[in-house]
Amino acid sequence: MRKNILITGASSGLGREMAVQFAQKGRNLALCARRIDRLEILKAELLAINPSISVIIKSLDVNDHDAVFTVFNEFKQELGQLDRVIVNAGMGKGASIGTGYFEANKQTAITNFVSALAQCEAAVTIFRAQNAGHLVTISSISAVRGFRRALNVYAATKAAITSLSEGLRMDLAKTPIKVSTIHPGFIRSEINEKVKKVPFMVDTQTGCKAMVAAIEKEGANSYVPTWPWAIMQLIMRVAPLSLLAKMS
Template sequence: MTRLQGKTIVITGASSGLGYEIAKLAAQEGAKLVLLARRLDRLQLLKQKIEQDFAQKDVLVYSLDVSKRTNVEEVFAEIFTRCGSIDVLINNAGFGVFDYAHEAKWEETEAMFQVNVLGLIACTQAVMSHMQARRSGHIINIASQAGKMATPKSSVYAATKHAVLGYTNSLRMELARDHVHVTAVNPGPIATDFFATADPSGAYVANVGKWMLQPEKVARAIIQAIGTNKREINLPKWMNAGSVFYTLFPRVVERLGRKAFFKK
């Protein structure tokens, strides 16, 4: 028996990347999984893999577009009907597009806020009152180091992640009274297909590829934090140290790091 045995864990954006790795590790720990993403075909493949590799029979999959509030409400209502309760919500769905601020397309700007911010809030609101009533639960929001320190060509993406951190920090204080844990995850760049959309040119990956985190490492840190009152997960540590230094000495960091920051 493990800490997660029998716990119902809902993961958005589970069809690939970090969400995919979190799902596999949670299954290994005996959790009951509810996997959400727009691409149902990929979720079905992940469900099959988990059932084969871990003899896990409690995997539910739903197609969900978190940017559509009515879709969120319908899917979560179905989850509660099927599962009765949700122990952990991992808000992982999100995407980014790297452009200079003056070149950012409005439709992409709007879509990033709809998915990264409003979608996360909608999913959180769908489970929050249930967790408060039970006086237990854990909400884990995937933010970013970009939410702590913005750099060129990420103005909109960074703005969405700043919003996620602001929402998460307020939520943590509110829900502490109800014994519901809230954790922010702030990773640096992760080696996933995120950058196929964020930077189709491949320039960013070419420049920072050797420093990218492996999704398995981030997923393992998240799994270890479930059920604890961990405030934040910051990876890699050296990058988070840079974010802390930036908070204290922003002009110095902007001046010294200008050349590196423009390598996106």
């Protein structure tokens, strides 16, 4: 069992709900995000759910890459070992390319890929020293194909995360270190709360239950919730662009 779990971007959305569900399972949690006030509230909630677990919180902006290494190492020292790191922090700013939103698109590209790379580097450095660990990257169903408009850059970053994780999985194939990539479908959270009409949208709790179950299985690639996304991802790979355009 992976007892000590680190989750980035844990103050809201999917990260927060995953923390709740892992607390219910009795796991110790190392939680970081920019908003320490929210983490303090979450910590109290988690300890009320399960007083027997350890919950450590730290402020972290994942775009401060030096701080990523520092905070991950502090968590490791305080818990003694990190058994699983969930690279969850991300954002969804942006708009169609060429329409004046380069800064927003760049911010999403840096946060979702470069900063995810920093988290992977920090986590796997610790895992290599331990000769044990489980890296989990949170990608997206949008990684399967290109998406348009506000999802254009977001989808590209998630495709990059999926590719990065696959290469890392090959690198670590002969070690005890495992790498899993989770591809959530449309799950309601703060990142998409303003989006109204989306097919197959599920609430945060339902979506995270599927995510946590997939994480616990430690498979290579998971598409969640399984219905309909395990099938939809196959259809999306061969669908014409006109059909994909209706999804974004």
